[in-house]
Amino acid sequence: MKIRTLRYFIKEGFVNSYRNKLMSLASVLIVVASLIVFGVFVLISLNAQHNIRIWKEQPQLQAFCYQELDDIQVRRVEEIIKADERVLSYEKVTREQALEKMRERLGKDAAILDGYGADIFPVSFIIRLKDVSYSGEVVKDLEKVTGIEKVTYSQDTVELITRMSQWFSLGCSVMIVIFLVASVFIIANTIKLTVFARRKEISIMKYIGATDWFIRWPFVVEGVIISITGAILAFIISACGYKAVVDKFSQDAFFAQTSLLSMLSIESIWSKLAVYYAAIAVVVGAAGSFVSMRRYLKV
Amino acid sequence: MVELRNVSKTYPNGTVALRDINLKLDKGEFVFLVGPSGSGKSTLVKLLLKEEEATEGEVYVNGYDVTSMTRQEIPYLRRSLGVVFQDFRLLPNKTVYENVAFAMIITEALPKEIRRQVPMALALVGLSRKANMYPHQLSGGEQQRVALARALVNNPALLIADEPTGNLDPETSWEIMKLLSEINHRGTTVIVATHEKSIVDAMKKRVVAINKGVIVRDQEKGLYRDEDKNTPVFY
Incomplete structure (x- = not known):
């Protein structure tokens, strides 16, 4: 043309x-x-x-201890996490930090927490794994540890988002x-x-x-x-x-x-x-x- | 130039329009195709343009074997000939110049060539001064001359005019016929389908008469009707 x-x-x-x-x-x-x-x-x-x-990219788990655990029992849990070779790093979230986070999240409504002490929150550990593929087994192992109530698993969210999308x-x-x-x-x-x-x-x-x-x-x-x-x-x-x-x-x-x-x-x-x-x-x-x-x- | 061999045309509804037509036109001829309405002369013109297919026989136009031609080849057949119709068929929203140039644009001609050819064609039909007018500003005769210029602008070897004067008064009809005759003198083969008796009789050209789908007469320097031979012709 x-x-x-x-x-x-x-x-x-x-x-x-x-x-x-x-x-x-x-x-x-x-x-x-x-x-x-x-x-x-x-x-x-x-x-x-x-x-x-x-x-x-952030294979993160958060392991929550039972709320009534004392410091010695918490330290025992910490030792187990520390010893695990699949763990890249971990971070202890104290009861006070948990309270502070909740206050931040509530913002203006933080007043409802007044009168409560930090002891209503459990101690938790934010755990980063060396590889995302370990997350399944690590969750299973941690859930068997005495003192750990539950492990939240970011994979759940990933799956939810994937399914929803x-x-x-x-x-x-x-x-x-x-x-x-x-x-x-x-x-x-x-x-x-x-x-x-x-x-x-x-x-x-x-x-x-x-x-x-x-x-x-x-x-x-x-x-x-x-x-x-x-x-x-x-x-x-x-x-x-x-x-x-x-x-x-x-x-x-x-x-x-x-x-x-x-x-x-x-x-x-x-x-x-x-x-x-x-x-x-x-x-x-x-x-x-x-x-x-x-x-x-x-x- | 044009040859029909044993051509018959039956329309799907059973009407027999042409029956075993044999016709040969040489280069440079001027031929009148005459006959009453419904005689088959329009069908014959349509066969030459491959607007209709012959049911039987062979049609040759300008070196094209029209009968065996594929759909894709039809435009090239039509470019090789000029056609003029009773109703002019000009594009209403284009000027005289654009109407004529359009026939060249579709052939993808060079702009230089278009600028040279269009004024020449308009000069030939005497419309140079009206190049920028629109068809509705022109008289019927002028519109038909625009159509003629458009038919001629690509220098076709064959010009087919189907009832070119059907919508024109006698005087204007004469002008158009003279123009067609002049075009023929320049070497273009011309076929005119008409039932203008006085013009056919006066021009003394080859006359092919068709009636009920059959060629009833083919005569050099003929008249519209055989029996008119002895009546005086004024011209």
């Missing part, structure tokens, strides 16, 4: 979509809607993966497929109207010897224009929306202090999001054009 012919196709594509303003706008909006659903899905799953990765992905995938198919058909319908409006022109083009593809390309371009416009709008909306959520999140006292979850910054993911949107837009736009041509442009 020659450059000037390409330029002609692109110009005609713009003319087509402009002549058909209202339908073009409707198609752009449906593309925006489906891409935003897709974007939410991508953003949440990227963040879920990010958090799972953090959790997995799988269900979430499934649900989103179904929605995305529905939305994308709807987009394809709405774009196809928009192009059908253009084809209808230009059927006289198309028949003249055929009489003077235009090839099928020469007639088709402007309609393909029209579809791509619609979907790219939709993608740009969807990108702006979802990027701004995400930034607002991240800002809100970082200001939130609970998440900020506990560092239970962390969110990816918009700077680190916008390019990924843009590439996804662009790719989907081109595919959806071209698919819409081809559907319309198979059905309505039997040249």
